[in-house]
Amino acid sequence: MKVIEHQHPLKLIDLQVKNEDAEESDEEVEEEEKVAVAQNEFVCPCKRCNQPINEYYRYYYKCIDDSCDYSLHKFCAELPKILKHRSHSHLLTLIPNRSGWTCYNCLLITEMPFYKCGANENESCNFAPHEWCTLLPTEVHTTQVTHNIPSF
Structure with missing residues (x-):
């Protein structure tokens, strides 16, 4: 997705990804649980409306360039x-x-x-x-x- 005020494309991120694969080792499950906890605590500002993006919104758009912190609520990006x-x-x-x-x-x-x-x-x-x-x-x-x- 491209938006008018940012030079890079954006990718859609799901903050409530569920990992339901039963064939995983305990170490893999433990590592994934750490990632899930980090997602539940995730907060960053939306660059359009300046309101926080968190797990409440589930989806948001993030710049594909990992060195760039540009993020938008899904709603704001799709106006x-x-x-x-x-x-x-x-x-x-x-x-x-x-x-x-x-x-x-x-x-x-x-x-x-x-x-x-x-x-x-x-x-x-x-x-x-x-x-x-x-x-x-x-x-x-x-x-x-x-x-x-x-x-x-």
Whole structure:
């Protein structure tokens, strides 16, 4: 897998690999148990959202170059490069973010990637939500009443 903000390909890693081969020596089993424990204690930062990657997420992407520490949550790595969001008339393009910016929707100042409006140069559109805000619903239904979320 390739992502827009990293020069090397990424490989998918499974943090909950189960070794169920019954024909192994006690030494091999003991060594594998050590590896399993290390995986259960594994934590590294996601380079897109800056949140920790741990065994809770099960899968993550890691750079194929072992000297490189670039890692992403599976979810973060698989975000679409182009998005058509139901709340906006233009296509949105995923942009890696290197410096703090303010999300159009939630006003969070963040270094997360964001989706920038792909309107042509003749149109003025500043719509640029960060990746998490693109996942929010446009309406919230309750047993009482339906509320529109005003930002989207």
